[in-house]
Amino acid sequence: MRILVLGGTSFVGRSIVTKALDRDHDVTLFHRGRTGTDLFPGAERLRGDRDENDLSALEGRSFDAVVDVSGTVPRHVRHAAEVLDERVGRYLFLSSNTVYASGAGPGADESAPLVAPEWDSEVVGARTRGPLKVACERELTSRFGERATIVRPGVLAGPHDNLDQFTYWVRRAAKGGRVVLPGDPGQPLQVLDARDLAHLVVRLLEEDRSGVFNAMGPAAPLTLAGMIHTCAAAAGTGVELILVPSGTVKARFPLVRPDRIREQFFQRDTTRAREAGLPSTPLSTTAADVLAWDRGRGEPPLRSAPAPELERNLLDYVLRSRPSLAARTPPGPTVTDRHAL
Ligand SMILES: NC(=O)c1ccc[n+]([C@@H]2O[C@H](COP(=O)([O-])OP(=O)(O)OC[C@H]3O[C@@H](n4cnc5c(N)ncnc54)[C@H](OP(=O)(O)O)[C@@H]3O)[C@@H](O)[C@H]2O)c1
Known part of the structure; x- marks a missing residue:
């Protein structure tokens, strides 16, 4: 597959790129060029800054799938979705368990209530991180529908x-x-x-699966x-x-x-992700x-x-x-x- 990774040079994204390359996929990285510039010499590298709405390097490019690891505010996702649009098959967004509202008990699954989305501020902090991710998820699903996949790690x-x-x-x-x-x-x-998460992400792309997946461990x-x-x-x-x-x-x-x-903060149900192939490294x-x-x-x-x-x-x-x-x-x-x- 031709996979575009928005990010991919620090930790979580780096694990995903490593796994995708291990599986012989063609990986293109898009980032500002501030971190991990010496990593993955075999992967194509495009430069741009999402904060500055600079996605020109992606214009006219087609991919089977995009993995968005660096989207933190809804504008990031809206802009990437607009630029890539029909030229990408699946858009997998790396969200977070901070999207969940408190209150649901242990064992809550992906249907647990979410916090209200944050649309007015782009300041990412302890209180806004989850609400901004909810807004990112909404941007994605409203545009990509069944072509959207959301993974929520803890x-x-x-x-x-x-x-x-x-x-x-x-x-x-x-x-x-x-x-x-x-x-x-x-x-x-x-x-x-994070390597288990990477395994799940690449598997979801290979199997072209849509939906929302909690990604926590160990089993x-x-x-x-x-x-x-x-x-x-x-x-x-x-x-x-x-x-x-x-x-x-x-x-x-x-x-x-x-x-x-x-x-449920540290006790979320991960059945969907396990059934989709989330491994459990001891x-x-x-x-x-x-x-x-x-x-x-x-x-x-x-x-x-x-x-x-x-x-x-x-x-x-x-x-x-x-x-x-x-x-x-x-x-x-x-x-x-x-x-x-
Ligand atoms: N770590 C955890 O425990 C945890 C838990 C739950 C969710 N997450 C999620 O994991 C993601 C972050 O993981 P990570 O930092 O390890 O990912 P990463 O993909 O390995 O690193 C972040 C990437 O984003 C790029 N980037 C940052 N700002 C950018 C911008 N304005 N424009 C373009 N590219 C930009 C960075 O490269 P440059 O600096 O070169 O631009 C880098 O490649 C977040 O979505 C977070 O919510 C993490």
């Missing part, structure tokens, strides 16, 4: 992750010892390997504590979770969401690959990490209030039990 992880949420826990667990967790260790969690239920212990096991270390009531810490630790614990594999990648790039500062002094201060506080805990030796090479405040 948290994604893997090598080249540019948000670092899972990477933070991989790195932290690999250090072993006492790990501060300001949240509920039993909090449900969904983390999908088996996961908790925060389970994730951290899996990361430690992948690194061959031992961790002891030191639980701190979430209300005592203002800063948010990556993936710790006490506010979402009783919702979390231990994702953790091991992220660890190797992170070490290979020299462990730079992470976007999502809490300040190291915050972790140290929290730990000191717990140890001061629990002398019996302080007297014990922190874990060595094996995973040990957990201690609540």
